[in-house]
Amino acid sequence: MRVLVVEDSDRLRAAVAKALRRSGYAVDEADNGEDGLWRVREETYDAVVLDVMMPKLDGLTVLARLRGEGDRTPVLLLTARNTIEDRVAGLRSGADDYLGKPFALAELLARVDAMCRRHFDHPATTVEVGDLVVDTDARSATRGDDALALTAREYRLLHVMALQAGKVMSRTELERHLYDEMASPMSNVVDATVYQLRRKLAAAGSGKPLIHTRRGHGYVMEEEP
Numbered sequence: 001m002r003v004l005v006v007e008d009s010d011r012l013r014a015a016v017a018k019a020l021r022r023s024g025y026a027v028d029e030a031d032n033g034e035d036g037l038w039r040v041r042e043e044t045y046d047a048v049v050l051d052v053m054m055p056k057l058d059g060l061t062v063l064a065r066l067r068g069e070g071d072r073t074p075v076l077l078l079t080a081r082n083t084i085e086d087r088v089a090g091l092r093s094g095a096d097d098y099l100g101k102p103f104a105l106a107e108l109l110a111r112v113d114a115m116c117r118r119h120f121d122h123p124a125t126t127v128e129v130g131d132l133v134v135d136t137d138a139r140s141a142t143r144g145d146d147a148l149a150l151t152a153r154e155y156r157l158l159h160v161m162a163l164q165a166g167k168v169m170s171r172t173e174l175e176r177h178l179y180d181e182m183a184s185p186m187s188n189v190v191d192a193t194v195y196q197l198r199r200k201l202a203a204a205g206s207g208k209p210l211i212h213t214r215r216g217h218g219y220v221m222e223e224e225p
Helices: 010-022 033-042 059-068 084-092 105-119 152-163 171-178 189-202
Strands: 002-006 026-030 047-051 075-079 097-100 126-129 132-135 140-143 211-214 218-221
Touching: 002 010, 002 033, 002 171, 010 026, 010 105, 026 033, 033 047, 033 059, 047 059, 047 105, 059 075, 059 084, 075 084, 075 105, 084 097, 097 105, 126 152, 132 152, 140 152, 152 171, 152 189, 152 218, 171 189, 171 218, 189 211
Parallel strands: 002 026, 002 047, 047 075, 075 097
Antiparallel strands: 126 132, 132 140, 211 218
C-alpha cells in the first residue's frame, strides 16, 4: 500500500510517515498543498493524509480540485480546527475521514487502514483467498493451520494481491503499491518476491498454487480448481 502525507509541519509529517512505514506502508511526503496536488496527479496512491491549513494551497482546495477532476483516492483530513462545522465542511468537500489535532498515531493508522480497505471494497479486517487468511490488523497471514513467516515486503505484496484477488496486476502496478519515492527497486524485485511467496505458500495449508503468472501481463492471485 502506498500513502501520501501532505503536512507543512516537518515534525508531525516525519512522525506520521515513520508510523505508517513501520506499519508496512510505502510513504511519500509533501510539505505544501501545491506539491501534494501535483504528486496525486502524477502517482497512484491508496490513500492521502492531508492537512487542512497549509501554504500555497490549503487542504480543502486540494481536495476540491482532486474531486473535481474525478480523482477518488481516499483522503483523511488533518486539522486543528475541530468544530462540527469544520468537520462537516471537510466531509462535504469530499473527504473520506476527518481527524482533529492533536491525535494518537494509533488512531490515524486505524483510520488509514479502514480507508484502504473500503477503497478496495473490503471493509473487513481479514482477507481470505481459499485457505489463505490475511489479517490486516495483526499484519500477519496464515494458510490452513500454518502461520506464514513473511518479510515486510512479502506481506505488502501478499496483502495487495489478496485484496485484488482475481485481478491481473502488472509488475509496474505492484511496484507502485510496494515502493515510495525513496526506494530504488531492482528491475526483478517483484518477480523475486513473488517467487519467495510462492515457495512459502506451497509449504503451508493445502499447498495449492495461489499466485499465477499471466505471460505478458503480470500476476494474479486466485484459487484454481
